[in-house]
Amino acid sequence: MAEEKRILLGEDQPQPGAALTKALKMSPADVVFEVRESAIQGRGGAGFPVGIKWNLAGAASGANKMVLCNADEGEPGTFKDRVLIERFAWKLLEGMTIAGYGIGSHEGIIYLRAEYPYLIPVLQSAIRDMKEKNLLGSRILGTEFHFEIEVRSGAGAYVCGEETSLIESLEGKRGEPRNKPPFPVNSGYLGRPTIVNNVETFAAVPHIILGGAEWFQGLGAGKHAGTKLFSVSGDVGKPGVYELPMGSTIGELLELAEARDVQAVQVGGASGSTITPAEFGRTLAFGDLPPGGSVMVFGAGRNMLEVLESFMEFFVHESCGQCTPCREGNRRLLDVVESIAAGKVAGGAELKPFFQLAEIMRLGSKCGLGQTSSNCFVDIMNKFVQLPGGKEGV
């Protein structure tokens, strides 16, 4: 029987400020070292090693370093950051403050999803509370360290979950990805060295500081570090947010959520992978199934072509339109999905150019949106959709 391992969402939470108190007694370099040794990878979905990012920003030359929290939780089917903010906003703030201490920053901004306006007062009251406890603001806990956090709302663009678009948006510009290099750790918000981490990443930091790198690493299954939150939705008995050791199998998660008669599971949101029951032994971990957090379950009665059509409609709506493969490619993929639905595509040969298009979008788009938006097309077409003339020639 699969079991949850609730650390981030557990009943037994540390005292607010305990981790920060411990961190401020360490050197900033030791704080970053601890995070690096914990082997935590970014919880937003890309999985970049957090300690390495902090190290780079800490070492970067440039004044007014920035700590940005990506709370633009926009991937379809994910709602775990919302739960974290609702219940444990203080942990996010404390994680950001520890990050600020580690990299030598005095300023943090939370970029909050436009659709979460009701979380603004939650965060603001948590900030006031932290300040009253002298865990935020000037001379934190009697030390020389000072750190401020500001909350800003996005304007409703999915692409602003991509870190450079998020930065552009924070600067008051159109939310579009930047070219890299330079990377944000060297030149991010207003050209300053900047780290951007997900809500869940920052929320894990106090646990890492208190429990130690080794303990955190040991939480995961096999070689994977820590626990991970998953938002489970769709055709399941118990939808909701689950916390499992990183590296658990998708089958274990589905068992907990009481999924029955499953046809397909979309793991990692619309831009993730679509898997069949034969793949339920695969692990939720970087390197296998994208563990960004969204797990959507489709029962046997669902028409997967309709699911694909709605995913593609989403990407056509959310592409920023800057680069050619993503702007034009998603539109063309939606066109062909609509043609299939209308019975106008006879066989695989007609689809071949669109599989090639999907591949070029993955290889040639500017940011993660365009590089992953064709995944669902490839997966669903390959695994779930039949054509009148068969799929030979794809």
Add this chain to the structure above:
Amino acid sequence: MPNISVTINGTSRSVREGVTILEACQIAGVEIPTLCYHPDLSLAGNCRMCLVEVEGWKTLAIACVTPVTPNMVIHTHSKKVRHARRTVLKLLLASHNVNCPECERNTNCELQALAEKHNITINEYQTSPKPVSFEEFSPGVMRDNSRCILCTRCVRTCEELQSVAVIKPIGRSSAVRISTFMDRGLNEVACTQCGQCINRCPTGALFETSEVRQVWEALEDPDKFVVCQTAPAVRVGIAEALGLPTDRSTGQMVAAIRGLGFDRVLDTDFTADLTIIEEGYELIGRLQKALLEGDASVKLPMMTSCSPGWIKFIEHKYPELLPNLSSCKSPQQMFGALAKTYLAKKEGVDPSKVVCVSIMPCTAKKFEKDRPEMNSSGYRDVDYVLTTRELASMIQEAGIDFRHIGEEKYDRWMGASTGAAVIFGATGGVMEAALRTAYEVVTGKEIPFNGLNVMPVRGMTGIKEAAVTMPEKMAHGYEFLAGATLKVAVAHGLANAKALMDRVAAGEADYHFIEIMACPGGCLGGGGQPIPTSPEIRLKRAEAIYQEDSALHYRKSHANPEVQLLYAEFLEKPLGHHSHELLHTHYTRRD
């Protein structure tokens, strides 16, 4: 930066660390197709045409933005790269209005050229093209979004080179289009009509508001007396616009225009020389009032007013500095006012029958000629403005063999030119011409620069400064300037103009005289000039301009014999009654 070793298509190359893959490939002679890249602009990396394969990378790299790193292994035409390029091209073509014969840029289009080079014949991604959407009321710059590939070269031009920033991408995904705030027309926003966006558009999405049809109709009307004026920079652009190497081709141009059927072929250079006289005396007058009489109401630095894009820019952005502008009309408008008064009288024709056509390197001139105040002759001073490109298209349509045509001379009365007028076409030229004349007026001696060449104001530096100290012995009446140092500045491109104006507005600049040209390089880089443009191309045109200056007999505006005759027979004296009526103007606040 030290050199590093990279491998391009199997060949090891030593390149400077920090260069991009594109630059490394250019040095190695390996061609990489580009669309959003332009040598004048920042790197956008949005078209994805320049994708290359870098060994060890999970995705393809864009060559224009990615810097080389030591031991990078690059493939520029692997299977992946070839597929990616073809796919990107097909995607762009799929939603592009491919009605090429109807397009201004047919045969001079970067998208068309790439499609041909990559042999794109079948397009699996074909879809209905974007709807045709013409700009309806813009005087100089036209747009048709159905031809736009969203490379943002225009957006970057407007913002980075010109500090105008009136066009931006709006909407998102496949509905993105380049537009203005609230989708207003270009005539309703602070667009200066400079046309620099046209020069950098890879396709035909931007082009000039054409008056070719109206000019043909005037030429074909036997009742009309059609006179043509040619701006200084057109003579170094027209050959290029006809597909020939950059060269000065004044004589051939005059012959070709005459061949089109114009009744008189005259020179804007004539009124450029006249501008120098009027503006020179205006400057001396302002200096006299400010320095000798202590009149605090006199505004210095005085600023040139020849460039209509610049005028519209200052009217929008620095209306408080309008009193600093010279009251002189631009040479084009002085010409128009004189064509329908002085010239009509000299030629004995009814001024109502005179049609004045300008050939300009400029799109803002189309806006300028329509300014309501430009009718001091009693008629519309200038009727039609053609760009260098439009003239080239008429020459081609008429089947005139420009390459082999014999050189001809301008007609008389308003056709004489000096070298000083020719250099109006290059940044710093007005300043140099003004200094050649003004110095001589106030000192009685030639300006002490070798061969009259005022080198400090030449060249492509964005903002140039120079100082000329007057001798102790001055001409009669100008003793108040003895030993004074005249400080001048020159800026080209509106971003540079803005930087300079910010200093003037803040009271941090102690110049007496400033020349501003809206376009990078001056008129030779104008929005009506041949496409493409680049720093090298503009340098070549500048070289041709200065060659023309050196080759001319008269090199100082006040030596122009026809200008002398004009004063003797018609205007009487600089800044006189007639001058004020016909040659000077006022400005409009547009803030």
